[in-house]
Amino acid sequence: MEKREVIIVGAGPAGLSAAVEAATAGCGVLLIDENSKPGGQLFKQIHKFFGSQEHKAGIRGIDIGKRLLEEAENLHIEVWLDSEVCGIFDANKVWVVRNKKETVLLQGDRIIIATGASENAVHFPGWHLPGVMGAGAAQTMINIHRVLPGEKVLMVGSGNVGVIVSYQLLQAGAEVVGVIEAAPRLGGYGVHTAKVRRAGVPFFVSHVVAAAEGKDRVEKVRIVQVDPRWNPVPGTEKTLKADTICLATGLTPLTELAFLAGCESTYSPVLGGHVPWHNSAMRTSVRHIFIAGDISGVEEASTAMEEGRMAGLQAAASLGHVDEADAMIRGKAIQARLDALRSGLFGEKRKNAKESIFSAMGNSNNGAR
């Protein structure tokens, strides 16, 4: 069986950052991703990122991704693409289907799982019609494949994903006929909603899809206002002409591999549901296994990169590649950057949720902390 010191599953911002950090510390690293290109969600993010200078703020996600890839290439990190990890068992064995055809069993001294998250769907009459898709799927179509999913789009969900993809659909040349939000207030950053609004896109709070209608694909969509108990308000239905409905209704961490490997779970509605328990070093209840990025709670690429660095650093330290004092100082610096990203109106909730995970398993944890 082939062996590696550190095996990383998922080459998104979290996995790439973990790989760079671990390789810099001197670990032998293998990075595995099911896609043909590394980068995960980053290469769809054509907008400039928030944060401060040390978080690469003001730089477009796609360019942050390019820099990260260059770093990984300069370190000659081994990368397997088109390769899916199908299982992790006996704590350190990784089952990979390499190049979509060959089964390989690997052993890793440390495993970092950075598989990201998947999009949630909502159901309504007509949701099966062609033209109904995830907002992330629409973003992949316009920014990676350069295909417009439709001419007239209704966005369901006003979180940052919904408003950013709305803006990018406008940039790609589509018309966005509206953004609807079931809650009584919009979810995304005001600066994002404002740029979509000034492009003439109306927002409808307290509205849901009543039905999508059309013969062979979406042709129109009926929306309806809901009361505080989420019941439709009679007489408030409106019909909008649209050929595409994008669902930006949240993300769920991709935790299957971690749970298969026996990692304890913990529940955090703020972070997207069930996530593997982890401490602030990103270590799970299974000592060999670390996690980073959206799998550990849905946040942002900027936090995913910092968590990746933390996981890479701590995995390397646990293998003796970084001395304890050094690991402590660098770990603190990463934690400080994470805390800065998790502050303010939108971040505080995530910070509290993370901290309650860190403390959830108390001292009973088998030495992972």
Next chain:
Amino acid sequence: MKGVKIDGTPSAEELHASPGFPQESIRKGPLAFIECVEEIPCNPCATACPRGAITLEGGLTALPRLDAELCTGCGLCISVCPGLAIYVKAREHEPGFSSILFPYEYYPLPQKGDPVECVNRFGKSICSGTVLSVRTAEKLDRTALIKVSFPQAYFDEVISIKRLPNQ
């Protein structure tokens, strides 16, 4: 007018209560206006200003504060703002006309001299304007800076232009 969390765009009250929005355009000349009214973890505007006119008191999530006395209206903060929340306005660009320098990320770009429709925060066309300049330098990183003149009566309302039709 119910504010940023309902309409998607900040109301006049929200803007005037925020420290980045100059209370009164104190000069005729150009001045930055920052429409960033929520505490988000972000500060490139402050890092970019060569005059130190933008500060965040109390960390990354504080609201950006503009010192109108220090601002020269140079526009360097506009393209670094990931929220596209900053523009520079001059109340009296020439007698009877104001100007706005704003970020624009749509193709096609307008050309200097073109007549354009100016829009308000809701995307509604409210008056016509004339393109004075279009900047696309590499350091703007694909955020074009467009300067438009428009009738002074619409000074408070104009925020951008209507997107041009696809080619």
